Amino acid sequence: MSELHEVRTAERIERVEHELAAHGTERIFSFFDEESNRTVYVKQAEPVHNAAWLRFSRWATITLGLGILQPGADPDGEKALRLEAGRLRRLQDRGISVPEVYAAGYNWIALYDAGENAAVCIRKDVCSYEEKRRLIVAAAENLASLHSMGLHHGRPHLKDMLWDGETISLLDFEDGYLIDVAREKRIMRDLLLFLQSIYKEAAEAGKDCGPELAQLAFSTYAAKETYYASYAKKYFGDLSVLYLLLGILRCAGSDLESVYQTLKLFRQA
Template identity: 25%
Template sequence: MSNQALADVIKQQLVDHASERIVSFEHEGRRYWLKQAEKLTGAMRLLKQPADIAIQTEIATLQSLAAKGAAVPELVSYGSDYLVVADVGRTVTQWAYDATTPKEKLRQVVVDSARALADLHQLGLAHGRPALRDISWQDGVVAFIDFEANQSQQHMHDQQVRDLLVYIHSLYRYLYEHQDIVDEAIRTYRQTHGEAVWQAAKAKMKSWQWANLIVAPLRKIGGKDLRPIYWLLKHFK
């Protein structure tokens, strides 16, 4: 693949989609995503971080995480107000919501995501919000998108515990009909370097078991975010 040819395509995309924040395009059989700095107007200029700083922070984060071996999308191009990453496939949520996904394929996707989260933590890193909609899978390769963790080593253990709780909550949110897959995913995380973090999560949730007195009666009628809390608490009981 010609780097110059791809650079020319990106240049044209920037012209054709100057007012769009995120667009996808294809080049020589591969899909890419172009993300441009958000155009802030009015009060948003005061309430949000300057758009150029935000995009540069995202670029630096991707570079830093990739250098440490984290499973992140390939950063193929960037500038002062944009970045381009290679497509990393559908999210785990999209695989789960696709009625044509065979159950064994869904099992592979989910278990791979659990193993990848354990590997990320083994690298001494955290995601910040590893819900299934922020984890992609393509041909057996997992990638994490939209990192939110500050990667501060001082608080890394706490961030990893929060990662695991968010991840398990998301498993129950999207896959409550596939309890066997949920169980296998959690078991895979624990067996792939993750036991210490799981034990810390269990200790943390011990002080919250009282909440199930409130949540349990609502587990069948509560919203999509409330119902999984019952299963999360029950898992760590």
């Protein structure tokens, strides 16, 4: 069995390397795998052009005692992508819905198709409002399942989730490089970023469903993971100075506005 697995793995790597030669530096592309009758998406590592800024931002937030708000991206994009395949396989073994790994290399990863980008479903009219609600419930439940194991994602934005009409799959765990942040705060940070992404995607698409969908997400999450929901509500609800500051700066962009709305949800929940 192990020899057969090794042969199959080698064949898949060879197939992806053939596709890489054809696609060059294209960062994300797909091909059809005849053996499984499924589409496979390949993602290549990209250079982190703002590595110095990431390091400075991380140092600044930690120095100011706001490490929970530090950027989660790893300055070494290739290393982060190499860790992704093993992480996805381990999570799948533990029952977390993630894309199935087709193969992985030094600076690329290939995953079986797991559906449409969740952010696209929220932004556009390809999904009915009822389907958007089902998507949000599935996302909140899957994230709560991850957190109930004491694990965090790092950046669970809607754009880092896939929706196949029934199931949400989490991906892009490589964006979870945090320093000097306790496990509980990493998980609370996940919840903050998840809710914030709902507000942001809806607002940038000109939709007015953000507040209702975010409230649905939080109530669904809280029903399954009461401890971290309560912890996040108290922690973020007590950030009064930051809340007031964002209330002044919120007009500067969708990121600040969506964080403000998320803190407001925690304060009112």
